[in-house]
Amino acid sequence: MKMKYLWLPLLCCSSAYPLMAQDANPNGSNHGTRFEQLGTMIQDPNMYRSASGVPGPKYWQQRADYDISATLDDAAQKLTGAETITYYNNSPDPLTYLWLQLDENEHNAKSDNQHFDGSHMSDKMSMRDVNGLLGTTKDLGVKIVKLTDGSGNALHYTVNQTMMRIDLPKTLMPGEQVKLKIDWWYNISDRMTEGGRGGYEYFKEDGNYLYTMSQWYPRMAVYSDFQGWQNKQFTGRGEFALTFGNFHVKMTVPADHVVGATGECQNYKEMLSGVQFQRWQQAQSSKEPLEVVTLDEAKKGLQSKATTTKTWVYEAQNVRDFAWVSSRRLVWDAMATNVEGKKVMAMSYYGPEAYPLYRRYSTKVVAHTLKSYSAHTIPYPYPVAISVEAANGMEYPMICFNYGRAEKDGTYSEATKNGMIGVITHEVGHNFFPMIVNSDERQWSWMDEGLNTFCQFMAEQEWDNNFPSGRGPAHKIVDYMKMPKDKLEPIMTNSENIIQFGPNAYAKPATALNILRETIMGRELFDFAFREYARRWAFKHPTPADLFRTMEDASAVDLDWFWRGWFFGIEPVDVAIDSVKWYRLNTQDPAVVSSDDKAAYDLKADHIARTRNRAEGVKFAVEQDTSLQDFYSKWDRFAVTDSDKTKYSQFVSSLTPEEKRLYDSKKNFYEVSFSNIGGLVSPLIIEWTFADGTKETDRISAYIWRKDEYHVTKVFAKDKEVVAIKLDPQRETADIDETNNNWPRVALPSKFELFRQQERPRGSTAGPNPMQQARGGQQ
Incomplete structure (x- = not known):
């Protein structure tokens, strides 16, 4: 790098160009698009949802209470149920009809979701594929x-x-309410x-x-201020919008x-043996x-099947859904956890x-998750998890279904262990998003999956400080964000239209929030706003605009x-x-000037x-004939003359105190030019390495791109000579693309592999099982 000189006196210059308003223009302007306010991209504030992101003065939501009796036929794998729904119309709108969800109908051969996806053959296919x-x-x-009303009068449906x-x-x-009575049954699917x-x-x-019984009863769809009835069909991907109730x-x-089920059991004493009930109390x-039900008791239960039945009674207050598990194969353990x-x-x-x-691990991971999420959001309000x-x-209020099975010899790989811890954390975490902060999963998957994945991280x-989190760290989203634009x-x-569902709805929003917390806002501002x-929206129905507005309003x-860039766009970061x-x-x-001038002269005069x-050892003519x-x-x-020294002394004595301080500082000024190749604007995080081996980092807000979203030049003053610069x-x-993040350029190694690993089913063992090898087992 060639050094250039700055000459005193230093001048403060102002632009000779007038300031002009710049409209957002995606068709040619080099700025004015990425930094404009969201405007019409989110719904306008109103009396139900304020511009600050807080529920408005006339916010309302519906309520639905359920009284359900269900019978599980273990021989025929059939569930029969009867329920009474009490539905409260808290909206300002008269309703002439109601919508309910029948999620089990996704398995019906006539449902669209059985036919509208493309398909292909492969060399290896599971029964599920076939x-x-x-x-x-x-x-x-x-x-x-x-189906009748509360008085037994048949209702048309x-x-x-x-x-x-x-x-x-x-x-x-x-302000009115209605009772619905529904008798139903269905064959339970494998x-x-x-x-x-x-x-x-x-x-x-x-x-x-x-049996993991979820989406098992007819349940009310959401009627809301921002979209009316949420009656978009359930196709198996976009999850649920549900109404709170008891x-x-x-x-x-x-x-x-x-x-085991959502809520609290009302008759443990009748359902458990005396010793089991005593353990429950302990x-x-x-x-x-x-262990309330021990491993020995679970194994003993597999030896015969009961011919009689028992009826477990559960109650849950202010939840949006109810799920349960039933089997004779279950060990059950429990412990008390202090959460806030x-x-x-x-x-x-x-x-x-x-x-x-x-x-x-499982119950301790449950406890840890509740404590962590409570610290970052609101205290966990329910009595059970x-x-x-x-x-x-899969997740439901107070109960979730996870994976994590050992090999037959009792060993397990580290990947299986970490995968289990991760999925339990994730699914228990869903109690907060969306079971409490009740977003519409069918419309905006990221509002529950993305926010939850961020909290999971x-x-x-x-x-564990060394936990191998797969989603959250910024660099782990890179492979997705550099995919071709058509992917x-x-x-x-909307959930149904996403190609790469995991990266898009889980990883990218989780990464965005992590970047917001660690890099854009800082932990203190972010944590306050996120909490x-x-x-604000616990036990309510937030939209994306409510999140966006609250994060700004509180910070x-x-x-x-x-x-605009991370949530409404697909551009990547590449600076x-x-x-x-x-x-x-x-x-x-003059001594310094003379030395520098001589070096420059010699460099210019020299040639091969x-x-x-x-x-x-060529004999030059002027050396052989001195008369030349x-x-x-x-x-x-x-050579430095006395006149040069006098001028220098006069120059130094003429400096003002401020100029003298700068003169004595021996500052190095570095003018660095950056390009925003990817398009997604981002802060500049610049690491400087000095000649003495020390380093320092400058952080420049993303607002540096606001006047030119593609190119920017900035000058940095350093006390020491710089030998290397690195972005991010x-x-x-x-x-x-980290190859263009260094000055001077640094060649980064690329990797190749001979075989592409086959993607394994969720929760399966990946890689070696050292525990099994240590015990002398066979892989």
Whole structure:
């Protein structure tokens, strides 16, 4: 890098160009698009949702209470139910019909979701793959037996795939309520081959079933101020928009089954043996997981099947849904956990195959998750949190279904262990998003999956500083963000239309929030604003605009550019260092000037022939014939004269105190030019390495791009000479090309592999199992 000199006096210059308003113009302007306010991209504030992001003065939401009785037929894998729904119209609108969700109808052969996806053949196909091609021949889906009002009068209804409209004989006016009575049944699906969120898993070795009952009852759709009825069909991906209410549920199951469910059991004393009930009471104060139903008892239960039934009774207050597990294969452990001064029962249910992992980790991960999320959002409000091992990952209020099974010899790989911890953290975390902060999952998957994945990342890192979190760190989203544009869509995309669902709805929003917290806002501002969002919208129905507005309102940080780029766009971060120019103040010291001038003169005068002639000992004419030499042959053009010294002394004495301080500082000025190649504006994080080996980092706000979104030049003053410059040294911004982040350029190694690893099913063991090898087992 060539050094240039700055000459005193220093001048303060102002632009000679007038300031002009610049409209956002995506068709040619080099600025004015990425930093404009979101404006019409989000809904206008109103009396229901304020411009600050807080619920408005006339905010309202509906309520639905449920009284349900259900009977599980373990021989026929059939569920029969009868329920009474009390629906409260808290809206200002008269309602002439109501919409209910019949999610089990996603398995019906006539539902659109069975046909509207493309398909292809491969060399290896599972039964689930084949069934997807053949279509189901089973009699699946909800059968409505009877539907009446509270007085027993039949109501007219229409079933449209997974939605059911009930036509009311009398308009339900604001402030009124109506009772609906529904009798129904359905054949439970095999979720291991037919997919879906709920269903059964069959264990051939002992001839028993594990039932994870979710989306199992007709339930009210959401009617809201911002979209009316949310009656978009359930196709298996976009999850749920649900109404809060109270539940009273009776579940009749085989007498030897263990049941865990949303809420609190009202009749443990009748359902458990005397010793089991005693253990349950001991667990109320236990600081370690205590087995209420032991492994020996679970194994003993597999030896025979009860011919009688028991009815478990559960109640849950102010929840949006209800789910349960039932099986005779379950170990059940529990312990009391203090969460923000409140006792919460953390519990786990799992089969013998999961015992080596779940007995050690599951309930403690549940407790840790509740504490971590409570610290970052709001204190966990419910009395219970349950983790169930069911070879999947799905969430409901107070209960979730996860994976994590050991090998038959009781060993497990580190990948299986960490995967289990991660999925339990994630699914338990869903209690906060969206079970409490109740966003519309069917419309905006990222509002529950992305926010939850972000909180999961924080909880994982608080669990173990070395935990290998797969989503959250900025550099881990790079492979997704540099995909071809036709494979990408904005985060603000409906669930059904997303190609790369995991990266888009989980990883990218989690990464964006992590960047907001660590790089854009800082932890203090971010944490306050994020907690404020959770507090404002707990037990309510937020939209993206409510999150965006709250984060800005509570922090005084303008983030519209960030939401616009990360959530409404698909551009990646790719900032390059284009050039570096080095300047020093010209000291005008004749000794220094002379030395520098001589070096420059010699460099300019030198050439290859001159160098080689000198090396070969060529006899030059002016040396052989001294008469050719004159005054200039011996004149030192770079000699410092007395006149030069006098001028220098006069110059120094003429400096003002401020100029003298700058003069004495010997500052190095570096003019660095950057290019925004990717398009997504980002802060500049610049690491300087000095000649003495020390380093320092400058952080420049993304607002540096506001006047030119593609190119920017900035001057930095340094006390020491710089030998290297690096952008984003800690990989905070998700820059997709690190090869242009260095000056001088640094060659980064690329990697190749001979074989592409086959993607494994979720929760399966990946890589070696050192535990098994240590025990002498065979891989």
